[in-house]
Amino acid sequence: MTDSFSFQITATDGTARTGAIFTPRGEIRTPAFMPVGTAATVKGMYPEQVRATGADILLGNTYHLMLRPGAERIAKLGGLHKFMGWERPILTDSGGFQVMSLSGLRKITEEGVTFRSHVDGAMHAMSPERSVEIQGLLGADIQMQLDECVRLPCEDAEAERAMRLSLRWAERSKTAFELQPKGRALFGIVQGGAVPRLRVESARALADMDFPGYSIGGLAVGEPQEVMLAMIETVEPHLPAAKPRYLMGVGTPDDLLEAVGRGIDMFDCVMPTRSGRHALAFTRFGKVNLKNARHQDDPRPLDETSDCPALRDYSRAYLHHLIRCEEMLGSMLLTWANLHYYQDLMRGMRAAIAAGTFADFKAATKEGWARGDIAPYAA
């Protein structure tokens, strides 16, 4: 254990890197996928189960937690880790993204953003300082600066305005963060829409501020995968190589493979959990839609070679039945299976980078997905 925040790269393979982030609450093996625990719970999972899939760190949503049950309440109860029964590292977003996408009536000024809660309609104010304060009350190990994230596509001028505002908020966030205990980290967030020169300007300005880690925000917001990957390639050379890089809100298993190959160290996404609640399983054979009637008589599990009970011990026929009957256990099992598969993919990537075989691993993994699901079941 350490009392400070640090990052160590143990191997590289092309632009891809593997290593670990060290925090007082434990080590985060990178590249890392962070399951999303929006309202202080990874939906449908017990905390120990999430850990057993191989997750080293969770993400909590500041916007949701500040509204319910409230940051001050969580602080009084001993912080988010204790509240939700997860003693390992937690990363929180700034709340900005959800304010923009979920809340009603919102107004952005130089000072910050005021918005109406989607829960009870109450008005709230969020500034860079308040966002950092809330994340501190939650006790987050890795925190995000407040930024303004624009939807893509958007006008260059709009992307530029939001990027510049985000840079000024980065400075204010950094100052506010100095009040917090040692061992925590605040990440700056690269913005700039899909405009390379804006992305480069943002990355350079943030690098000059010397953050302990850098996020790439404003991607996976509707643009094609090529645009996202091009933006990562644009930004990557301008981020300090020795600091972790977090691609926010990404993505599909394919996005993870491609982004790790371009030097990304951290990810979060609701995809494995949300898809699990909607009958979709991610496996080494690709996506399997358990709603499909072709599974109704199939006695085979999703992946008999897996060491995850959700993938190994329940037939497709049973999973199909649970989903058809809208049984909780269907969502529970597919969420579990998906989180396990995502962590398996990260384990595979880390091992491949360490062995210098990332390209082979990537090709073999994509081949598995492309071959598709196992043969149709013949009764």
Place this chain on the structure above:
Amino acid sequence: MTDSFSFQITATDGTARTGAIFTPRGEIRTPAFMPVGTAATVKGMYPEQVRATGADILLGNTYHLMLRPGAERIAKLGGLHKFMGWERPILTDSGGFQVMSLSGLRKITEEGVTFRSHVDGAMHAMSPERSVEIQGLLGADIQMQLDECVRLPCEDAEAERAMRLSLRWAERSKTAFELQPKGRALFGIVQGGAVPRLRVESARALADMDFPGYSIGGLAVGEPQEVMLAMIETVEPHLPAAKPRYLMGVGTPDDLLEAVGRGIDMFDCVMPTRSGRHALAFTRFGKVNLKNARHQDDPRPLDETSDCPALRDYSRAYLHHLIRCEEMLGSMLLTWANLHYYQDLMRGMRAAIAAGTFADFKAATKEGWARGDIAPYAA
């Protein structure tokens, strides 16, 4: 392990008895509480978790399973135990009760009952023979005869008609059941509404047919607890002492205490699972409604002395938060806690009967409930 079905009473204390039912799929310690796994799943629980609470046997609902995914389909997939990942004993009801309470447009004749599925509106026919056939296809270890259960209060003549029909169906069920493998058991069901002479007639007639076990049906259908307990007292002397007695669809923790004291060996009820999904916890301090705002700042778990993680490891504040946000984990944890408490209660009763201290155990348990929840939390 045994290849036949048998019941052994190891101790009695007044009318209360403790012992075990032996089946080829394992032993069922009595008095036993059977969690309800309506659609081949105990809602919100993994099968191993249900087992870990101390459940020796589950109940499956024939009506639900025959409609989705279908008895023939489950048989082709290897039976209900394999389908739902529960290798220990399973009891199925006859389907009759749900036909009466859930399906649309139904018609009862001497032959059986025809009804419209609540799922897709399709017409189905259920006879005593078909009910036993379906339960056989599911592979149930303990099966129920088809009966007609009347709502209380009802006219004596109506109760008498339904009871006599149920007796004729008992004979037909018994004959149909002879086709099934050794080691399974079919129970006859005592009916007769709230009319003592009808209940006695039903019990005696069934006893003459020599079933391996006897159910008491048509109770807990709206009548006061006193009426239910009086009916148990009326029936009990007329049931063969050496055979297990199952009180169907009961009940609250208090019902269980009272009925065990009157010689009942088996119970099933949706109360612990359904209540768990509706924010209500059963504990040794009585009922706790986690929806109540008084829990929102309370760092204490439901029962810090429990060996169940759901009762011991999560604060009331967290449970309240999960329920308020309608998070799955709230239902999962309270269902788990309730099933654990119900099994704890059964364990306590079995031990007390064995020790000859059932009256003390009953008094102490009720005292715990009456003292109520722990003191309000003062922040």
